[in-house]
Amino acid sequence: MTKQSFAVETHVAQRRDVEAVPIQVGLLGIGTVGSGTYNVLLRNQAEIQRRAGRGIAITMVADLDTERARAIVGPAVQVVNDARAVIANPDIAIVVELIGGTSIAKALVLEAIAAGKHVVTANKALLAVHGTEIFAAARAQGVVVAFEAAVAGGIPIIKALREGLTANRIDWVAGIINGTTNFILSEMRSKGLDFGTVLKQAQALGYAEADPTFDIEGVDAAHKATIMSAIAFGVPVQFDKAYVEGITALQAADIRYAEQLGYRIKLLGITRRRERGIELRVHPTLIPSTRLIANVEGAMNAVVVQGDAVGSTLYYGKGAGSEPTASAVIADLVDITRLHTADPDHRVPHLAFQPGSLQDTPILSIDEVVTAFYLRLVVADKAGVLARITGILADNDISIDAVLQRESAEGENQTDLIILTHDTVEGRMKAALAQMQALPTVLAPIVRIRKEELK
DSSP, X not given: OOHHHHHHHHHHHHHHHHHHSOEEEEEEOOSHHHHHHHHHHHHTHHHHHHHXXXXXXXXXXXXXXXXXHHHHHOTTSEEESOHHHHHHOTTOOEEEEOOOSSSHHHHHHHHHHHTTOEEEEOOHHHHHHHHHHHHHHHHHHTOXXXXXXXXXXXXXXXXXXXXXXXXXXXXXXXXXOOHHHHHHHHHHHHHOOOHHHHHHHHHHHTSSOSSOHHHHTTHHHHHHHHHHHHHHHTOOOOGGGOEEOOSTTOOHHHHHHHHHTTEEEEEEEEEEEETTEEEEEEEXXXXXXXXXXXXXXXXXXXXXXXXXXTXXXXXXXXXXXXXXXXXXXXXXXHHHHHHTTSOGGGXXXXXXXXXXXXXXXXXXXXXXXXXXXXXXXXXXXXXXXXXXXXXXXXXXXXXXXXXXXXXXXXXXXXXXXXXXEOOEEHHHHHHHHHHHHTSTTBOSOOEEEEEOOOO
């Protein structure tokens, strides 16, 4: 036997030895997603092993409620109340962080990386705020931080952006990426109810938390949009530069008028490449009702990606829940298992682009964003009012797409004036709004909602 053939046979034998032993996983937190991850991994272990080439076993769980954790995983899994005990275990190769938040979770993730562990996390807030630091630490240690579950639950949008669409120059990404707000807006539209009433229903059904602030104010969606923007355009994660506006001020009247004009209102996370920089924003948005994404109802999520080669692609599914999110967590575990012994320099980069190729492209302020608008003005029912308002828009170089007048529910001798504009710079619209609001014939605060055609 030659030295070369002996070396090959030795390598093959060593690989078989490795494949015969499951890779050991430590779970930090076994709540809704953690229990789903354990159950799906156990249920589908044979299929998962066929795909990964090696078994994947959760052998250690850390949770403050050890009694509940033991009831979920049984006696075969070691349960502790100290997450650092999992990180310190030399047999654990992958740490799954499902604690949430940006304080203790950050410390534990960085400690796991420092200990040479790969990390899987569903923590969008952690990555949106501290991702740059975490990914740099992972690169230095030669480990992987995987986070498919951090955006849109079970929808594989991170893999699509990072790998499936890698040949494309991404133009824009727009997504319904918060199920709570989409459920609320769907109910407001279909039943004609106001925001407060539907929010209470959402809380009763478990779609909204007791404190729903992160969802209804758009923060959760902005965390996810920030991560997608970084991957789509090869820039650092920059949550602090995102423009964030929630749905709490939306009124049933505007949802009804939008419908009459052929639009639906959704809370969208939008990131778009412009000549001068990148738009990164979350806000209620009018979308033509003919677009597929406009017809995503209930607590479902959907993301549209526009690439120069592929055109428009749509990704749809459950954005939350125990097993849908577990699906994404386990997909990350399989990826890491496949790459566990691979050269770190030849793995898929965390943010799709090679670390040295990330660009410091500026994130545009909201005043620089270009979009169209829906305006609703409650005005005195007098001659010349419409001419005065359209004159102000013309003076600010804002062109009108459509105008609708309806009897106002606010009182007699008043009318609702609804205007759709063509694309304009937001700063220009702000100036026009200030001038219109100052008119004595404008009788209430002007409603302004951005509009996207998503062509």
